[in-house]
Amino acid sequence: MTTKKQHLQTRIIRTRAPQSAEREQITPLYMNSGFSFENAEQARDVYAGDEPGYVYGRWQTPNTDELIARMCLLEEAQAGLTTSSGMAAIFTALAGLLHSGDHVVSARALFGATSQVLTQILPRWGISHSTFEGALPETWAAAFQPNTKVCMIETPSNPALALVDIARLAELCRARSVVLVVDNTFATPVVQRPLTLGAHLVAHSTTKFLDGQGRTMGGILLGEQAVLDELISFARTIGPVLSPFNAWVLSQSLETLPLRMERHCANALTLARWLDDRTTEDIQQVRYPYLPSHPQHELALQQMSAGGGIVTFEVAGGIERGRRFLDALELCDIVANLGDARTIATHPASTTHSRLAEEERLAMGITPGLVRVSVGLEDQEDIIADVAQALAHSV
Ligand code: PLP
Numbered sequence: 001m002t003t004k005k006q007h008l009q010t011r012i013i014r015t016r017a018p019q020s021a022e023r024e025q026i027t028p029l030y031m032n033s034g035f036s037f038e039n040a041e042q043a044r045d046v047y048a049g050d051e052p053g054y055v056y057g058r059w060q061t062p063n064t065d066e067l068i069a070r071m072c073l074l075e076e077a078q079a080g081l082t083t084s085s086g087m088a089a090i091f092t093a094l095a096g097l098l099h100s101g102d103h104v105v106s107a108r109a110l111f112g113a114t115s116q117v118l119t120q121i122l123p124r125w126g127i128s129h130s131t132f133e134g135a136l137p138e139t140w141a142a143a144f145q146p147n148t149k150v151c152m153i154e155t156p157s158n159p160a161l162a163l164v165d166i167a168r169l170a171e172l173c174r175a176r177s178v179v180l181v182v183d184n185t186f187a188t189p190v191v192q193r194p195l196t197l198g199a200h201l202v203a204h205s206t207t208k209f210l211d212g213q214g215r216t217m218g219g220i221l222l223g224e225q226a227v228l229d230e231l232i233s234f235a236r237t238i239g240p241v242l243s244p245f246n247a248w249v250l251s252q253s254l255e256t257l258p259l260r261m262e263r264h265c266a267n268a269l270t271l272a273r274w275l276d277d278r279t280t281e282d283i284q285q286v287r288y289p290y291l292p293s294h295p296q297h298e299l300a301l302q303q304m305s306a307g308g309g310i311v312t313f314e315v316a317g318g319i320e321r322g323r324r325f326l327d328a329l330e331l332c333d334i335v336a337n338l339g340d341a342r343t344i345a346t347h348p349a350s351t352t353h354s355r356l357a358e359e360e361r362l363a364m365g366i367t368p369g370l371v372r373v374s375v376g377l378e379d380q381e382d383i384i385a386d387v388a389q390a391l392a393h394s395v
Contacts (some may be wrong), residue, residue: 013255015069017062029248033057058239063247070254077222081232086205087113088240093181095243100126107134107164109157109364112353134164140186154183158366159348159372161287163296170198175342190261192304200227208339212253212260216246225361231242264309268375270309274384311373318368322347328390338374343383346372
């Protein structure tokens with residue numbers, strides 16, 4: 001066995017829970033809720049953290065630990081915490097870090113449910129909120145207050161693909177002792193690593209590209225040990241746990257994540273270029289971070305190693321045309337999800353962001369005819385052929 005440090009891809013695949021006496025090749029599924037102790041003294045010591053060992057499924061399991069270890073490698077994190085969904089991860093981070101009387105600041109463009117937590121749920125407990133325009137760094141500082149404790153962003157944002165300069169914002173947050181939380185669901189750690197740019201905490205909906213085949217719901221928080229210690233203790237009490245089964249599926253998915261993301265990004269770039277070349281009165285505002293026409297293209301090149309798997313564009317004809325376009329698709333699925341091997345198209349104004357007021361949607365860049373395409377792993381010619389025929393048949 002060579003002592004040379006192995007490459008990341010090798011380490012992700014080879015990082016695993018300890019093998020049992022059966023010497024199974026891949027980590028088995030530990031579908032149990034409790035773990036037994038040799039005696040009462042050991043129970044006391046393990047429970048108190050004086051001896052290593054598993055206690056109870058609400059705390060951690062070999063399957064969630066393996067997933068966290070692999071994600072720590074990918075995100076260059078010190079510690080992590082798995083949850084039952086992406087929203088459970090985001091809510092755990094916000095509720096665990098904020099207290100009554102605190103203020104939270106966020107970029108305006110956020111996933112609909114995250115926005116609802118900030119504007120409708122946290123204010124019930126005396127936590128106030130304001131927003132800034134992610135694309136205008138010179139305006140950020142004015143949105144911070146003396147009691148600001150957390151800053152929440154999503155880059156690229158769902159669905160408008162707006163970017164925020166993570167390194168610049170991290171500098172501002174660190175100077176004010178504000179915890180910067182970055183939702184990295186759209187990029188994945190293969191494309192962007194916010195912790196290496198100065199963020200304190202990364203949140204993911206693992207339901208998307210990390211699973212990659214639309215099987216499991218899940219979420220994860222990753223970051224600095226000190227921030228995670230506080231959140232782990234909070235989460236063990238309130239119980240937003242990921243099931244061992246979902247952790248087992250997700251951990252295996254990570255073995256192919258870099259390969260899959262390479263193909264998602266290549267297919268998405270080809271589709272984005274195809275649409276951009278045809279920008280007419282019928283197709284407008286093609287958005288993809290790695291297209292030179294993206295308003296923050298330079299920033300995309302700086303903080304992302306590829307453009308990601310999502311492309312958005314605006315079809316002329318508003319909500320009705322957007323929905324007709326979806327109905328005309330033959331290959332692509334209409335599903336309230338993204339990050340799948342199968343290409344998925346969504347109409348955000350009438351689905352994911354329908355609970356927001358129209359002005360709020362417009363402020364986030366969600367126009368009535370906006371279509372979001374999560375580009376899958378099919379042959380790119382077939383994806384383009386389907387989009388082309390749906391555009392032609394939905395006029
Ligand atoms: N963050 C982003 C960017 C998302 O797109 C989603 C879901 O679409 C979530 C968070 C919430 O994740 P989940 O559906 O796993 O709760």
